Amino acid sequence: MTLSGSTALSALSILLVCVVTVVLGTRGTGSSRLTSDFYVARRAVSSRRNASAIAGEYLSGASFLGVAGFVHRGGSDMLWFPLGYTAGYVVLLMLVAAPLRRSGAYTLPDFAHGRLETSLVRPLASSLVIGMGLVYLVPLLQGAGNVLRHVTGAPPWVGPAVVGVIVLVNVASGGMSAITGVQAMQYWLKLATLAIPAVVLVGLWIHDGRPMVASEWAQPQVWEGTTSLPIYTTWSTFIGLALGTMGLPHVLVRFYTNPDGRSARQTTVNVVALLGVFYLIAPIYGALGHIYAGGQQTSSNVVLDLPMARLEGWPALVLSALLAGGAFAAFLATASGLVVSIAGVLDQDFFRGRLNRWTGFDTKPVQTFRVATVVAVVVPVAISLSLSNLPLLDTVNLAFGIASTTFGPLLILGIWWRRLSRVGAIGGLIFGASVGVLLGVLEAIQPPMPGWLEALVSAPALWSVPLSFATVMALSLLTPGSIPPHTRQILRQLHTPEPRAVPDLDVAGRPEAGRPEVASNEVAK
Incomplete structure (x- = not known):
């Protein structure tokens, strides 16, 4: 097949992103031999670098393409989505970031077990970590396939395969140590590839006399598709996204990479600033797409197609190629973080110790992590290829909803409420997961419902999150005998600033030579 100019440049842009990702991810990872290399990058990531990595991981294809698509389709009401995504880090800053780092855990199950x-x-x-990871990762892989097919004409399976191979190579080579620098680079790459075309397009819009969008599009709560109870829907969506961000495992695991609680707080402040800059730019594509593309382009592709809708010739081709590379970088960055979080849980709770019995070989912890990484990549790639296309932003928001009703209450109450009991926490996780799954099923099958009930199902956070908190608290108050015996000591540890950084562990789970013993809360591998 002869490639057109647009296809060739977009394919070259994506290829360069892939090559740079692999080179940066595998460079120097031969020295990754510690458990903390693979799980938390030796807990030695500076706040600025970690903030860039978190922003790079968090700003997935749902942000790079989906936010603009939502704004293009739904008007100004959709601006609550980027606000909700960013507000989640304010909640993290105030309630979770520093205590979570002081817990000394590697994963959310570690924190729950220790608390x-x-x-x-x-x-x-x-x-729950694995389930939420799959809910997030499968549509992300499909989105990568759709982008690659849209800009190059490649078959739908190529995108998931390419993302899977690159992520597998990077994560298996060095885990969190390998992907931290890559994700930090990918944030700035995504910001540049989104900002440069935006500046050009805004300049052309000014040159064109500043044409305005339709008044219905700009007015809140009047655009087509607005459900019943618009004020309820708006606030419920905002709260669900904010609290859901706080409970996403692949977001939280990055805070374990900070040296201490103070650095975790500074990281969160920097993340809010980085996300704010990015989310100021993304909606521009939705508004300009409504002006220049109208209904000619589908909302999910408005970012990729906008340069071609306004420009012609090589300028349009170059800008489109930049956006294609940035979009693919978004899929790679988020997929890497999701795979690390899933592989860490598989390694600790399913493979560690059992793999030796299953295979008859004496596998070391690093080898077990790599086996878990293969499973964490191959399974979602296979699922993504076997299912029809899932709506990317809607499915990602389902993961946010489940996180807000499960890990959200567990983290906040586990950190700040001394009367949390084992029965209350476990019952709350079961209740929150059941509510999230039920709502996801209802959204998928879309049975006939009156308008008010449809709004409660499509934006449940205003009732589901308080109900989840109430369930945990009620069960805890009813079962005071199951309150952990060392709760006061654990809470004191979570809220006391560290006198020193937690040491690294070698692959056998022992402190490195010359380093002090591990703090009592550290989960030994």
């Missing part, structure tokens, strides 16, 4: 002092919570927490 509740029971292994009964681990299988449930681990299953």
Whole structure:
């Protein structure tokens, strides 16, 4: 097949992104031999670098393409989505970031196990991490396939395969140490590839006399598709996204990479600034797409197609290629973080120790992590290829909804409420997961419902999150005998600034030579 100019440049842009990602991810990872290399990058990532990495991981294809698509389709009401995504880090800053880092955990199941002092919570927490990771990762892989097909004409399976191979190479080579620098680079790459075409297009818009969007599009709560109870829907969506951000495992695991709690707080402040800059730019494409593309382009592709709708010739081709590369970088960055979080849980709670018995070989912890990484990549790629296309932003928001009703209450109450009991926490996780799954099923099958009930189902956070908190608190108050015996000591540890950084562990789970012993809260591998 002869490639057109647009296809060739877009393919070259994506290829360069892939090559740079692999080179940066594998460079120097031969020295990755510690457990903390693969899980938390030795807990030695500076606040600025970690903020760039978090922003790079968090700004997935749903942000790079989906936010503009939502604004293009739904008007100014959709601006609540980027506000909600960013507000989640304000909640993290105030309530979670520093205490979570002081917990000394590697994963959310580690935190739940240590806080509740029971292994009964681990299988449930681990299953939720894996389930939410798949809900997020599968449509992300499909989105990568759709982008690659849209800009190059490649078959739908190529995108998931390419993302899967690159992520597998990077994560297996060095885990969190390998992807941290890559994700930091990918944030600035995404920002540049989104900002440069935006500046050009805004300049052309000014040159064209500043044509305005339709008044219905600009007015809140009047655009087509607005559901019943618009004020309720708006606030419920905002709260669900904010609290859901706080409970996403692949977001939280990056805070374990900071040296201490103070650095975790500074990281969060920097993340809010980086997300704010990015989300100021993304909606521009939705508004300009409404002016120049109208209904000619589908909302999901408005970012990629806008340069061709306003420009002609090589300028349009170059800008389109920049956007294609940035979009693919978004899929790679988020997929890497999701795979690390899933692989970490698979390694600790399913493969560690069992793999030796299954295979008959003496596998080391690093080798077990790599086996878990293969599973964490191959399974979602296979699922993404076997299912029809899932709506990217809607499915990602489902993961936010489940996170807000499960790990959200567990984290806030686990950090700030000394009367949290084991029964309350476990019951709350079960209740929150059940509500999230039920709502996801209803959204998928879309049975006939009156307008008010449809609004409650499509934007449930205003009732589901308080109900989840109430369930945890009620069960805890009814079962004071299951309050962990060392709750006061654990809470004191979570809220006391560290006198020193937590040391690294070698692959056998021992402190490195010359370093002090591990703090009592550190989860030994």
